[in-house]
Amino acid sequence: xxxxxxxxxxxxxxxxxxxxxxxxxxxxxxxxxxxxxxxxxxxxxxxxxxxxxxxxxxxxxxxxxxxxxxxxxxxxxxxxxxxxxxxxxxxxxxxxxxxxxxxxxxxxxxxxxxxxxxxxxxxxxxxxxxxxxxxxxxxxx
Ligand code: TYD
Numbered sequence: 001x002x003x004x005x006x007x008x009x010x011x012x013x014x015x016x017x018x019x020x021x022x023x024x025x026x027x028x029x030x031x032x033x034x035x036x037x038x039x040x041x042x043x044x045x046x047x048x049x050x051x052x053x054x055x056x057x058x059x060x061x062x063x064x065x066x067x068x069x070x071x072x073x074x075x076x077x078x079x080x081x082x083x084x085x086x087x088x089x090x091x092x093x094x095x096x097x098x099x100x101x102x103x104x105x106x107x108x109x110x111x112x113x114x115x116x117x118x119x120x121x122x123x124x125x126x127x128x129x130x131x132x133x134x135x136x137x138x139x140x141x
Contacts, residue, residue: 001095013087032114043103058114062089066107
């Protein structure tokens with residue numbers, strides 16, 4: 001997987017005088033079935049989250065409130081997605097390094113995941129990640 005495999009996806013937005021409503025369903029607005037949802041909030045100013053890769057887990061990340069950046073790296077290139085709308089999110093396939101940073105005050109990041117939590121799916125060291133990507137590429141030749 002490469003940074004170019006990440007995509008920003010628009011969610012339905014049902015605008016209404018009473019407020020807006022957006023929707024995410026398995027394999028419809030996002031390209032996987034949701035096994036897990038978690039959210040990150042009350043991030044102190046200047047702190048980062050993530051800073052690891054998943055081997056398999058795919059994610060869809062939405063700024064439900066406020067704003068933050070999702071930085072994706074594939075070992076060669078980097079892309080930064082600035083999220084600040086609750087009807088848009090970024091799809092991140094497995095096999096990519098990701099960091100979340102620049103959280104605004106009171107921001108809430110909703111993360112939908114394709115896998116259950118599995119500590120063994122994480123790669124926590126960037127050099128190890130780059131080696132894993134290189135081994136993966138060599139296996140494909
Ligand atoms: P981590 O994935 O490192 O968070 P982030 O990538 O946002 O910095 O998880 C932080 C802690 O929470 C770690 O101890 C594992 C635990 N955790 C779970 O138990 N279940 C989960 O689904 C997630 C995402 C984390």
